[in-house]
Amino acid sequence: xxxxxxxxxxxxxxxxxxxxxxxxxxxxxxxxxxxxxxxxxxxxxxxxxxxxxxxxxxxxxxxxxxxxxxxxxxxxxxxxxxxxxxxxxxxxxxxxxxxxxxxxxxxxxxxxxxxxxxxxxxxxxxxxxxxxxxxxxxxxxxxxxxxxxxxxxxxxxxxxxxxxxxxxxxxxxxxxxxxxxxxxxxxxxxxxxxxxxxxxxxxxxxxxxxxxxxxxxxxxxxxxxxxxxxxxxxxxxxxxxxxxxxxxxxxxxxxxxxxxxxxxxxxxxxxxxxxxxxxxxxxxxxxxxxxxxxxxxxxxxxxxxxxxxxxxxxx
Numbered sequence: 001x002x003x004x005x006x007x008x009x010x011x012x013x014x015x016x017x018x019x020x021x022x023x024x025x026x027x028x029x030x031x032x033x034x035x036x037x038x039x040x041x042x043x044x045x046x047x048x049x050x051x052x053x054x055x056x057x058x059x060x061x062x063x064x065x066x067x068x069x070x071x072x073x074x075x076x077x078x079x080x081x082x083x084x085x086x087x088x089x090x091x092x093x094x095x096x097x098x099x100x101x102x103x104x105x106x107x108x109x110x111x112x113x114x115x116x117x118x119x120x121x122x123x124x125x126x127x128x129x130x131x132x133x134x135x136x137x138x139x140x141x142x143x144x145x146x147x148x149x150x151x152x153x154x155x156x157x158x159x160x161x162x163x164x165x166x167x168x169x170x171x172x173x174x175x176x177x178x179x180x181x182x183x184x185x186x187x188x189x190x191x192x193x194x195x196x197x198x199x200x201x202x203x204x205x206x207x208x209x210x211x212x213x214x215x216x217x218x219x220x221x222x223x224x225x226x227x228x229x230x231x232x233x234x235x236x237x238x239x240x241x242x243x244x245x246x247x248x249x250x251x252x253x254x255x256x257x258x259x260x261x262x263x264x265x266x267x268x269x270x271x272x273x274x275x276x277x278x279x280x281x282x283x284x285x286x287x288x289x290x291x292x293x294x295x296x297x298x299x300x301x302x303x304x305x306x307x308x309x310x311x312x313x314x315x
Contacts, residue, residue: 001082001083002102002104003034003080003082003100003104003106004080005034005106006105006106006107007095007106007107007108007109008032008033008034008080008106008107008108008109009031009032009033009108009109009110009308009313010022010026010031010032010033010034010108010109010110010111010112010301010304010308011033011034011036011096011098011106011108011110011111011112012026012033012034012035012036012111012112012114013036013038013086013098013111013112013113013114013115014035014036014037014038014043014113014114014115014116014246014280014282015035015036015037015038015041015042015043015067015071015081015114016042016043016044016045016067016114016116016280016281016290016293017043017045017067017070017280017290017291017293017294017297018114018116018279018280018281018293018294018296018297018300019035019043019112019114019115019279019280019297020035020067020070020071020073020074020294020297021070021279021293021294021295021297021298021301022112022114022279022297022298022300022301022304023035023074023079023297023301024070024073024074024077024079024297024301025297025298025301025302025305026079026112026301026304026305027074027077027078027079028077029301029305030078031304031305031308032078032079032080033079033080033112033301034079034080034081034082034106034108035074035079035080035081035082036082036084036085036086036098036100037081037082037083037084038085038086038115038116038246039085040116040118041067041083042063042064042067042068042071043067043116043280044116044117044118044119044134044281045063045064045066045067045290046063046064046067047063050062050063050139050142051063051066051138051290052141052142053137053138053141053289053291054066054290054291055291066290082100084100084101084102084104085100085101086098086099086100086101086249087099087100087101087249088249089111089249089250089253091111091250091253091254091273091276093107095107095108095109096108096109096110096111096275096276098111109275109308109311109313110275110276110277110304110307110308111275111276111277112269112276112277112278112279112297112300112301112304113247113250113262113271113276113277113278113279113282114278114279114280114282114293114297114300115245115246115247115282116245116246116280116281116282116293117243117244117245117246117281117282117288118243118244118246119134119135119239119242119243120239120241120242120243120244121239122153122206122239122241124206124207124208124209126208126209126210126211127209127237127239129209129211129213129216130144130211130213130214130215130216131144131145131209131211131214131215131216131235131236131237132209132216132236132237132238132239133236133237133238133239134238134239134240134243135238135288136152136161136162136163136165136166136238136240137162137165137289138289139238140162140165140166140168140169140170140238141168141169144215144235144236145166145169145170145235145236146169146170147169147170147171148170148171148234148235148236149170149171149172149173149174149233149234149235150166150170150172150173150174150234150235150236150237150238151173151174151175151176151206151219151232151234151236151237151238152166152173152174152175152176152237152238152240153175153176153177153206153237153238153239153240153241154175154177154239154240154241154242155175155177155178155179155181155182155183155184156182156183156184156240156241156242157183157184157185157188158240158242159175159177159184159240159241160175160182160184160188160189160191160192161188162238162240163175163192163195163198163238163240164191164192164195164198166238167195167197167198170197170236171197172197172199173197173198173199174198174199174200174201174232174234175192175198175199175200175201176201176204176205176206176219176221177200177201177202177203177204178203178204178205178224179202179203179224180202180203201221201232203223203224203225204221204222204223204224204230205221205222205224206219206220206221206222206237207219207220207221207222207229208220209237215235215236216234216235216236216237217233217234217235218231218232218233218234219231219232219234219237220232243281243285243288244259244260245259245260245261245262245281245282245283245285246282247260247261247262247282248260250262253273254271254272254273254276254278255271255272257285259285261282261283261284261285262278262282262283263283264277264278264283268299268303269283269296269299269300269303270303270307274307275304275307277300277303277304277307278300279293279296279297279299279300280292280293280296280297281293283296284296
């Protein structure tokens with residue numbers, strides 16, 4: 001279904017916690033925003049089971065259910081929702097012009113980019129099962145991983161940080177890394193090496209993850225030098241080989257770092273182009289938490305509202 005109008009005061013790209021919160025604030029300000037949901041409606045939380053660290057849910061909540069609540073609340077105040085993907089943006093035009101995968105086009109006075117990020121995957125079919133996670137902070141405290149031998153894959157600061165965090169709940173954490181050299185900073189690496197609960201399997205990659213459907217039981221490792229295979233018992237696998245922000249269509253149009261995270265003018269959410277704002281994981285390589293993204297979505301909507309008002313475009 002195409003958008004109901006050709007022009008909107010605010011177009012929000014992405015439908016995770018940042019996008020829906022931006023929509024909630026913008027719609028309550030009578031700006032009648034449109035949310036273009038993207039390739040993964042609801043964002044990364046839709047592939048997360050139990051969410052126990054989002055405020056307000058004492059018993060936790062399923063990730064997809066949480067995003068359904070966000071969406072319903074935004075719709076209640078008049079947000080239009082479009083199941084489509086933005087394939088191109090013209091940020092030199094005023095108003096901005098968005099091209100959609102369906103072939104439709106629309107314009108917007110302001111744009112909020114909340115397209116999120118995608119965790120890098122191992123690229124093996126068996127990683128899509130219960131007991132495999134890309135976020136230790138999100139999932140580590142869950143009963144599924146407590147008092148288990150866990151595996152963390154990676155060699156950067158994220159892997160060291162996640163492994164160290166997981167030692168609070170696990171009996172043992174094994175870091176699996178394809179080389180002997182690490183990208184991690186010296187302080188993070190030393191901290192991990194000093195932790196008695198952390199063990200190491202270097203020059204190794206995961207060939208397969210074994211599970212029962214209810215959780216992980218172990219992994220098969222391949223030696224990157226000799227090619228031999230070995231088994232390692234484990235009750236969970238955490239993939240910490242990095243994230244990629246979903247910002248490819250903005251390359252050459254907005255300032256970003258070498259990885260692709262959008263640069264914003266802190267403490268605001270303003271990007272390098274006036275009238276374009278960024279919230280959530282597209283501009284956050286550090287925290288990557290739903291509650292942080294929601295807060296940034298709130299800021300982006302307020303920034304956009306004030307920017308529009310200063311130009312005489314009101315709700």
